[in-house]
Amino acid sequence: MSNPATPRTPLRTLHPEDVRKTPGGLSLDIVLTPALRPAPRSVCKSSTSSPITSADISEKLSNAATRREEVLQLRKENIDQKLAMVQNKKDEIVNKKATRTKEELDAKLKDSEDNKNLILKKTKDDVKAHLAMVELKMKDLELLTEAEKIARKIALDEDTMKADEKRSEQLEKRIKDIQEHVDYVKSVSATQEMKKKLYLAGLEKSMEEAGKRKEEAVAKVVEVAKEEEAKVEEAKLRREKEEKAIQDKMKAALIEKSGKVEENQANKDEMFKSKMEERNRRAELVRQNKLRLEQEGVDGTNLGPESA
Numbered sequence: 293m294s295n296p297a298t299p300r301t302p303l304r305t306l307h308p309e310d311v312r313k314t315p316g317g318l319s320l321d322i323v324l325t326p327a328l329r330p331a332p333r334s335v336c337k338s339s340t341s342s343p344i345t346s347a348d349i350s351e352k353l354s355n356a357a358t359r360r361e362e363v364l365q366l367r368k369e370n371i372d373q374k375l376a377m378v379q380n381k382k383d384e385i386v387n388k389k390a391t392r393t394k395e396e397l398d399a400k401l402k403d404s405e406d407n408k409n410l411i412l413k414k415t416k417d418d419v420k421a422h423l424a425m426v427e428l429k430m431k432d433l434e435l436l437t438e439a440e441k442i443a444r445k446i447a448l449d450e451d452t453m454k455a456d457e458k459r460s461e462q463l464e465k466r467i468k469d470i471q472e473h474v475d476y477v478k479s480v481s482a483t484q485e486m487k488k489k490l491y492l493a494g495l496e497k498s499m500e501e502a503g504k505r506k507e508e509a510v511a512k513v514v515e516v517a518k519e520e521e522a523k524v525e526e527a528k529l530r531r532e533k534e535e536k537a538i539q540d541k542m543k544a545a546l547i548e549k550s551g552k553v554e555e556n557q558a559n560k561d562e563m564f565k566s567k568m569e570e571r572n573r574r575a576e577l578v579r580q581n582k583l584r585l586e587q588e589g590v591d592g593t594n595l596g597p598e599s600a
Contacts, residue, residue, distance in 0.1 A: 317534065317535075317538065343571070343572045343575045343576075344568055344571075344572065349564075349565055349568055352564075353561050353565075356557065356561065357557075360553070360554070360557055364550055364553075367546065367550075368546070371542065371543075371546060375539055375542075378535070379535075382531065382532075382535060386528050386531070389524065390524060393520060393521070393524055397517040397520070397521075400513055400517070401510070401513060401514070401517075404506075404509065404510055404513055405510075408506045408510075411502065411506070412499075412502075412503075415495075415499055415502070419492075419495055422491070426484070426488055429484075430481075430484065433477070433480070433481075437473070437477050440473065441470065441473075444466060444469070444470065448462065448463065448466045
C-alpha cells in the first residue's frame, strides 16, 4: 500500500507561450504547471478497525478512473488550443504573403501600362511634327515656284519691249521652259507624295509592331504573375499537408501515450486489488486462528475442575 505522506505527481499541461518559425516548421515552448488539486488525505486506521471491503476498493478505483479521465480531457483541450494557435499563425503568414505578391503584380502591370502609353504618345507627337515639317516644305516650294514664274514673266515682258522681232521665239522658249518647270514641279510633288505615303505606311507598320511587342510583353508579365500565384498556392497546399501530417502524428502519439497510461494504471489497480485481497485473507486467517485459540482456551478451563 502507498504511503499517504508521499506528494502527488504534478499534472503536466500544454500551454504555448511563444510560437517561432523555423526551417523545419513551427517551434513551441511547453510550460509545466503545478498540480490542479491537492493530494487526498488518507486516514490511518487502527489495527482493530474492520478490513477494507470490495466496495471501498471499487470506490477508490472509480475515483482513480475519474481523475485519469480529467487528466486526459485537460491534455486534449490544451493540445486543441495549441493546434488552433498554430493554424491561426499559419493563416496570417499565408495571407500576408499573398497580399504582398498581389500588390507587386499590380504595380508591375500599372508600370507596364504607363510605359506603353508614354511610348504611343511620343510616337504620335513625332509623326505630327514630321507631317508639319513636310507640309511647310511643300508650301515653301510652291512660293518659290510662283516667284520664279513672276520673275520669268517680267523678264519676258522686258525682252518683248526691247526686241519685237525676237518676241515670238523667246515667248516659245519661255513657254517651253515654264512647261518643263511645271513638269518638274509635278514630278517633285508626286515624288514627295509617294515618299510621304511610304513613310506613313512604314510608320503605321512600326506602330503596329510596337503595339504587338507591348502586348506580348504584357502577356508575358501576366503569365509570370500567374506562375507566381500557382507557386504560392502550391506552397500553401504543401504547408497544409505537412501541418496536417504533424497534427496526425501528435494525435497518434497522444493516443498511444494515453493507452499506455491506462494500461499502467490498470496494472497498478489490479496489483493493488490483489494485495488488498491477500491482506484481507490473511486478516481473516488471523481472526479465525484467534477465535479457535480462544475457544480451545475456554474448553481447557472448563475441563480443569472436572479432572481434579
